[in-house]
Amino acid sequence: MIPLIRRKSTPSELSSGLTPAMFAAEPSTLRAGWNKLWIDLYTEYDARHLEKELSIRNLIATEEGAAFFNAWAADGERHTNGFIQIMELVADGSQKDLWERLGGRLRYFSKVNDYLRDEFSPMVVIAFDEMCSCRAYAADKEFYGGLGDNRFHRWLGELIADEAAHSRNAVNIIRAAFVMPCVNSDGAGLRCESDRIAP
Secondary structure, three states: OOOOOOOOOOOHHHHOOOOHHHHOOOHHHHHHHHHHHHHHHHHHHOHHHHHHHHHHOOOOOOHHHHHHHHHHHHHHHHHHHHHHHHHHHHOOOOHHHHHHHHHHOOOOOHHHHHHOOOOHHHHHHHHHHHHHHHHHHHOOHHHHHOOOOHHHHHHHHHHHHHHHHHHHHHHHHHHHHHOEEEEOOOOOEEEEOOOOOOO
16 A cells, blocks of 8 residues: 555634634725635535545546545545635635535536546546646735735645645555556666556
């Protein structure tokens, strides 16, 4: 079994002692913050549904894959809780309303069917996507730094570290489970990146 990098930050640490009254702002500022954070919120929330879709399609075929997707979705749930707390504090959101909005969103995967053929394909996509998320969150440093409490900036750092861990975990599993060793003419070991071992 390939060990996963796991991190243990908790959203409850984010909002301890904070109230929305501490972050009062003009309605236009609140709305701009809501629009920005809502996209990040539902992106993290949807991880649980992709994991369920992979299970429904019986695409998770190895212990390593099951452990990876489970951990990835669990971190998505943790991130979802954190974003909801932030939106309640700085964007005039309510937890009840946000959960209802998330639950009412339509979920379909027809546009990514080409990447839902086996366990390998979505893992490659996630490895790349999580690294892109690192860059996207890093570009938000000014936004989080301007929210009015340095805990939000620390939260951003935790998000980036989690996304990097997801990408590294996916790459490690891909290398170990889906790439077979090759030997060249002089007997030296090589890695055949194009040869996949069927699960």
